[in-house]
Amino acid sequence: MQPTVLYPEGMYQDDTVEQAVFAGGARVVMRRTTRLAELDDADCAATDGLMIFRHHVSAADLARFPRLRAIVRMGVGYDRIDRPAAAARGVLVCNVPDYGTTEVADHAVALALALRRGLLLHHAAQRRDPPAPWSVIEDPAIRRASTQTFAILGLGRIGTAVALRARAFGHRVVFFDPYRPNGAELALGIDRAPSLEALLEQANTLSIHTPLTRETRGMIDGAALARLPRGAVVVNTARGPILDVDALHDALRDGHVAGAGLDVLPIEPPDSGPVPRLLAAYRAHAPWLEGRLIITPHSAFHTPEAWADIRRKSAETMRAALLTNRPQNVIAPEDD
Numbered sequence: 001m002q003p004t005v006l007y008p009e010g011m012y013q014d015d016t017v018e019q020a021v022f023a024g025g026a027r028v029v030m031r032r033t034t035r036l037a038e039l040d041d042a043d044c045a046a047t048d049g050l051m052i053f054r055h056h057v058s059a060a061d062l063a064r065f066p067r068l069r070a071i072v073r074m075g076v077g078y079d080r081i082d083r084p085a086a087a088a089r090g091v092l093v094c095n096v097p098d099y100g101t102t103e104v105a106d107h108a109v110a111l112a113l114a115l116r117r118g119l120l121l122h123h124a125a126q127r128r129d130p131p132a133p134w135s136v137i138e139d140p141a142i143r144r145a146s147t148q149t150f151a152i153l154g155l156g157r158i159g160t161a162v163a164l165r166a167r168a169f170g171h172r173v174v175f176f177d178p179y180r181p182n183g184a185e186l187a188l189g190i191d192r193a194p195s196l197e198a199l200l201e202q203a204n205t206l207s208i209h210t211p212l213t214r215e216t217r218g219m220i221d222g223a224a225l226a227r228l229p230r231g232a233v234v235v236n237t238a239r240g241p242i243l244d245v246d247a248l249h250d251a252l253r254d255g256h257v258a259g260a261g262l263d264v265l266p267i268e269p270p271d272s273g274p275v276p277r278l279l280a281a282y283r284a285h286a287p288w289l290e291g292r293l294i295i296t297p298h299s300a301f302h303t304p305e306a307w308a309d310i311r312r313k314s315a316e317t318m319r320a321a322l323l324t325n326r327p328q329n330v331i332a333p334e335d336d
């Protein structure tokens with residue numbers, strides 16, 4: 001009997017791409033729900049493969065899928081899925097790590113450059129009524145790239161792409177990633193920090209590119225930010241809970257951090273929980289924050305090409321999990 005693959009989030013108007021990928025080897029079911037609890041029991045009972053983009057998958061959700069063999073998270077991060085519960089039921093969890101790599105890398109470097117070149121500072125000043133004088137603004141964030149160290153936390157696919165871009169702009173590039181083999185730095189022509197502390201102490205710009213795990217949750221806290229050189233810039237295009245935004249608020253307010261670019265926040269969308277002080281100050285146009293903070297709505301991955309990649313690569317990953325004996329991009333339950 002053909003396996004059934006369920007798309008519960010109503011992302012697509014048709015299943016033409018999916019039919020082409022599965023080539024008749026699987027039945028594709030499209031539904032439109034805001035959470036898995038809204039699904040009919042019959043759909044859950046028939047599902048062998050579950051495709052997830054924004055939905056969360058809890059242990060209670062998993063209990064409704066007696067035939068489930070695989071979940072594909074249609075993106076890089078997999079913190080929305082209760083992986084120990086999935087493992088206990090023998091369900092594979094896979095992700096799509098190779099879409100949007102160039103987009104997120106471009107976005108991270110664009111955030112850093114916008115802050116380091118004072119683009120927002122000058123933009124805001126020239127829009128005042130009356131406009132600021134036609135002159136430069138002296139600010140600690142504005143520095144020559146070749147005098148700065150661009151530090152990368154996590155040298156996976158995106159971190160590597162960021163390293164190449166930052167080096168092309170003339171930065172000295174250093175990274176910390178204890179899971180990368182020795183010699184990775186030699187292949188890229190960059191430096192390696194022996195510890196997180198050593199990375200932070202030389203990070204004029206810190207760009208975060210780790211997955212969200214038990215190890216990385218809250219990793220960049222107040223103590224970590226205090227290790228940065230004064231006048232540092234912080235960029236996060238990874239996952240919001242890696243960075244303590246309350247501590248970042250304080251570091252920006254007292255001037256230790258010169259600027260920050262955030263594509264992710266601890267709770268998304270942010271109005272679904274307590275609004276962080278930093279976001280409240282940003283929305284209130286606090287004068288002390290003008291031109292020093294850029295927030296984008298978890299959009300770093302976005303291009304039409306990236307959306308097409310998500311769709312096709314997710315289906316290919318599910319096909320490998322259900323129709324072959326060679327599943328791809330499997331996330332181990334202990335990778336947390």
